[in-house]
Amino acid sequence: MTIETERLRDRVAADLLRARDRTALLTEAVDDGDLIRQHSPLMSPLVWDLAHVGSQEELWLVRDVGGRDPVRPDIDELYDAFKHARADRPDLPLLTPSEARRYVAQVRDKALDVLDHARLDDGRRLVADGFAFGMIVQHEQQHDETMLATHQLRAGAPVLTAPPPPTAPTPVNGEVLVPGGPFTMGTDTEPWALDNERSSHQVFVPAFHIDRAAVTNAQYAAFLDAGGYDDPRWWSPAGWDHRQAAGLTAPAHWQRDGDGWAATVFGRTARVVPEEPVVHVCFWEAEAYAKWAGKRLPTEPEWEKAARWDPATGRSRRFPWGDDPPTARHANLGQRHLRPAAAGAFPEGASPLGVHQLIGDVWEWVASDFAGYPGFAAFPYREYSEVFFGPDYKMLRGGSFGTDSAAVRGTFRNWDYPIRRQIFSGFRCARDA
Known part of the structure; x- marks a missing residue:
């Protein structure tokens, strides 16, 4: 067994442990009543997410990779x-909180035993480079972010705490020119990349301008104060229909506070911080703001080129700052803070062209529909990506403050209905050169 294999095994175990520690934090912060309650029809009860995490781990690691007997078929x-x-999930005969905790613990014990004995170099695609384990790490962290969003929708006294995000040493505003030309989009080399990130392919992107930072609360408040929600000129027909039907008047969780705006964030209400990215806006709101500002949303190839392309070498990096994994100096990730950081707070995470915070803080809506790349092949199951392809879903890129570093990279693709705003979603603008 090689040293590299043992290092991979140690990394997988550490990632599984970190994900489970976060799951425990999110589920043990509330009592059993809050665990089984549905805090919004948009979200599952927290106890469903908890047992679902264990169920997926059992299916893929215990049964498939390990070939072990089922725990709870x-x-x-x-x-x-x-x-x-x-x-509909609250009406199901779900495991109780104590049963769910016992179940996920039992599954984890078996999964770690599978990890101890698995051949990670046996040629099977599912286990090569620890892919199945990495898929489960990402799956649990994605559900942890979903549970964090459920906490944001929960009523009652605050239960989550975290230090405030860093401020910006130098304010960041304006835009940069991204030169036209080809770049390599997607990946063939990222070992834990999911099927929709593959395969790498050349894309020609005409020159464009993109904002150096995501749209801030102050910038978005100017749109509100200018009557942007009352003027159909800025909205697409579908967006205007939704704005009227849903009664949208401001980002989710915002309310008027004298001559300004306040927001309720995980049970605490305070004035919005002007320099921080706006969050909890849907695609239609982002699109309307961009048109009001004389701009547009970037396409997905434009966003990825801004995030990965190195003008000095022409190579596509793993992250805006290079190939090294994210640290606390690079990006606001992993629930270290409970809101986005001010524009310019992570100068070490900027791209070579000076575009900031493309990773972390807020998921960024882009103008593209969800589709597979050339040569797409579903793996290991169609329901991860392929069944969502089409015009019903819009793309989000870059991760949020609630996204773990294991579940985001320059090629990672997220998607949702354009009406969704319970997610930690924001945006930045672009325009033609």
């Missing part, structure tokens, strides 16, 4: 996300 259907809509 009787609950497979209960925790199949495609069998039951979120709004």
